[in-house]
Amino acid sequence: MTGSHACDEFTRVVDVSDLGDDERRLDVVADEDERRALAADLDLLALEALEATAWLAPAGSDREVRLRASFRARVVQACVVTLEPVESVIEESFGLTYRPVDEADAAAREVEVVLDEEDPPEPLVGGRVDVGAAIAEHLALALDPYPRRPGAHLDASAAETRAAAGEGEGPFAVLGRLTETVRGNT
Numbered sequence: 001m002t003g004s005h006a007c008d009e010f011t012r013v014v015d016v017s018d019l020g021d022d023e024r025r026l027d028v029v030a031d032e033d034e035r036r037a038l039a040a041d042l043d044l045l046a047l048e049a050l051e052a053t054a055w056l057a058p059a060g061s062d063r064e065v066r067l068r069a070s071f072r073a074r075v076v077q078a079c080v081v082t083l084e085p086v087e088s089v090i091e092e093s094f095g096l097t098y099r100p101v102d103e104a105d106a107a108a109r110e111v112e113v114v115l116d117e118e119d120p121p122e123p124l125v126g127g128r129v130d131v132g133a134a135i136a137e138h139l140a141l142a143l144d145p146y147p148r149r150p151g152a153h154l155d156a157s158a159a160e161t162r163a164a165a166g167e168g169e170g171p172f173a174v175l176g177r178l179t180e181t182v183r184g185n186t
Contacts, residue, residue: 011130014056014129038139044077080148084149086144
């Protein structure tokens with residue numbers, strides 16, 4: 001992501017302070033301006049669609065709130081080999097738990113992440129959950145980091161030409177030749 005965070009342009013803040021024992025459903029559709037801003041932040045050629053359904057419900061004790069969401073996005077990324085457009089559809093689901101904290105605790109909080117354990121709760125500040133920000137963050141995580149068009153590959157002959165000319169050699173090969181040269185001169 002560049003500059004600001006993707007969640008800055010795509011917000012759906014929900015007040016959960018009056019959630020009670022009920023589950024609340026929220027249908028989310030990104031408009032054209034939001035898709036354009038998200039595409040720029042996520043370094044996409046285009047974000048053609050982003051739709052989600054989210055459910056917020058009380059979870060456990062301490063006024064915790066559970067967010068479950070499923071989203072579908074149509075994205076266009078640049079191929080890492082040819083820079084041509086690569087279209088794909090991303091369908092993901094995720095869940096987050098939010099726990100109330102005061103703002104001072106949220107700013108000073110340290111989190112230890114253990115890979116095999118459930119993520120720690122997100123801070124619930126002011127009784128509000130930004131569902132849009134959570135969706136944008138999970139979209140960013142779901143993007144293919146190396147999109148490639150079918151059939152796209154590097155030209156092997158160009159790599160062989162560079163290698164024959166000594167270009168593109170690794171630093172250890174260059175260091176090895178330099179070492180041999182130094183040893184030969186002593």
